[in-house]
Amino acid sequence: MAAKYERVLLKLSGEAMVGDGQAGIDPAVVTGLARQIGRVVGLGVEVAVVIGGGNIWRGLAASSRGMDRATADYMGMVATILNALALQDALEKAELQTRVMTAIEMHEVAEPYIRRRALRHMEKGRVVILAGGTGNPYFTTDTAAALRALELGANVLLMAKNQVDGVYSDDPNVNHDAKRYRQISHQEAMERNLRVMDASAFALCRDNDLPILVFNMADEQAIEAAVRGEPVGTLVAGGGVALLA
Numbered sequence: 001m002a003a004k005y006e007r008v009l010l011k012l013s014g015e016a017m018v019g020d021g022q023a024g025i026d027p028a029v030v031t032g033l034a035r036q037i038g039r040v041v042g043l044g045v046e047v048a049v050v051i052g053g054g055n056i057w058r059g060l061a062a063s064s065r066g067m068d069r070a071t072a073d074y075m076g077m078v079a080t081i082l083n084a085l086a087l088q089d090a091l092e093k094a095e096l097q098t099r100v101m102t103a104i105e106m107h108e109v110a111e112p113y114i115r116r117r118a119l120r121h122m123e124k125g126r127v128v129i130l131a132g133g134t135g136n137p138y139f140t141t142d143t144a145a146a147l148r149a150l151e152l153g154a155n156v157l158l159m160a161k162n163q164v165d166g167v168y169s170d171d172p173n174v175n176h177d178a179k180r181y182r183q184i185s186h187q188e189a190m191e192r193n194l195r196v197m198d199a200s201a202f203a204l205c206r207d208n209d210l211p212i213l214v215f216n217m218a219d220e221q222a223i224e225a226a227v228r229g230e231p232v233g234t235l236v237a238g239g240g241v242a243l244l245a
Contacts, residue, residue, distance in 0.1 A: 004229030007046040007122065009149035010037070010158045011142065014054035016217060017083055023055050025086045034090035036223045037127060041096060045227055046122040048152055050130045050145040051087060053079025073137035077104055080141065084131035085109060097126040103135030103144070115151050122152065142198035146205050156211045158226055159197060165216035166234035167194050169244075182243045183235045186212075196236055211237035 016033065019026030040047055056079035063069040084100045091098045099121045100110040111117065113130060121128050133144040149157045167189065170178035181194075186206035189196050196202055196214060205212055215222050215233025225232045 003040075003043040003045045003227050005045060005155040005227055007048075007152070007154050008040070008156055008158055008227060009048045009050060009145060009152065009154040010160060010223065011145035012049060012051045012087075012160055012217075013141075013162060014052040014056060014079065014083055015162050016051075016055075016160065017086065018055045025055065025083065027086075027090070030086050030090040031093070032220060033087065034094045034096070036217075036220060037091060038094045038096055039224045040227050041125065041127060043224070043227060046125070048118065048122060048128040048130060048148060048154065049084075049087065050141055050148055051080055051083045052141040053077070053083055055079075056082060070137040073133075073139075074104075077132045077135070080133060081106060081110065081131040084129045087129055091127055091129075097124070098129060099126050100129045100131060102130075103132035106132075118148075118152060140198045140201065142201035143204070146197075146201040146210065149210055150204065150208050154210070156213055157205060158223065159212055159214045160217035160223065161214060162217065164214075167196055167214050167236065169194075179244045181234045182231065183237070184243070185238055186236055189236055205236075209238075211235060 017025045017030055019029040037047060053076050057076050063072045081102055088098045088100050101113040101118055102110040103113050105112050118128050130148050133139060133141050134147060145157060166180045167184060168178040168180050172178040190206065196212060213226050213233055213235050215226055217223065222232055
């Protein structure tokens with residue numbers, strides 16, 4: 001089956017790098033991620049990745065314990081760069097061409113994020129790893145993912161989750177009768193307060209009609225299946241009646 005999308009932005013949480021540990025970076029897990037991304041590139045899809053830093057540092061948590069919020073958030077941005085370099089290393093060992101681009105200038109290890117340059121890299125088949133969030137405190141990497149997806153003309157924002165396989169009618173960890181949606185509109189998701197992602201990021205996607213596909217990345221075939229348009233997770237897009245899985 002051919003790919004459904006020509007250009008995608010994949011949002012990975014920092015926890016995607018952890019594996020069985022509580023924090024840090026597990027090289028074996030990152031190698032597995034690189035294999036998954038490599039299969040997508042093999043389909044001829046242009047790929048950008050936004051990665052979080054929660055496996056190393058959580059700015060909001062540090063702020064709640066008394067640290068200055070802006071300082072804590074900048075530290076979180078640096079953590080995303082560490083994850084980006086680890087993913088770059090794994091991708092290049094898998095013989096994929098990559099570029100790390102960051103919203104915080106760090107010339108020795110990454111290019112500054114410049115939209116037109118990022119587009120050119122993607123057109124040449126390079127995986128573009130976008131680190132440093134938006135470069136501004138008070139914004140999450142969800143917001144960075146939505147923003148970059150729109151800037152780069154991605155057909156879909158792929159939200160890879162660690163513990164859930166889509167968007168549910170209620171918290172499945174609390175309500176065992178919660179049902180997973182196969183598809184739901186942005187507006188319905190917002191009206192039902194389904195917490196697909198950070199509110200600011202979700203508003204960006206809704207206002208610009210950017211589809212969001214939420215899925216569980218525990219399945220090693222999930223990213224490729226999502227790009228092929230197979231029934232994976234929950235698609236948040238368009239209008240119409242919400243469809244339960």
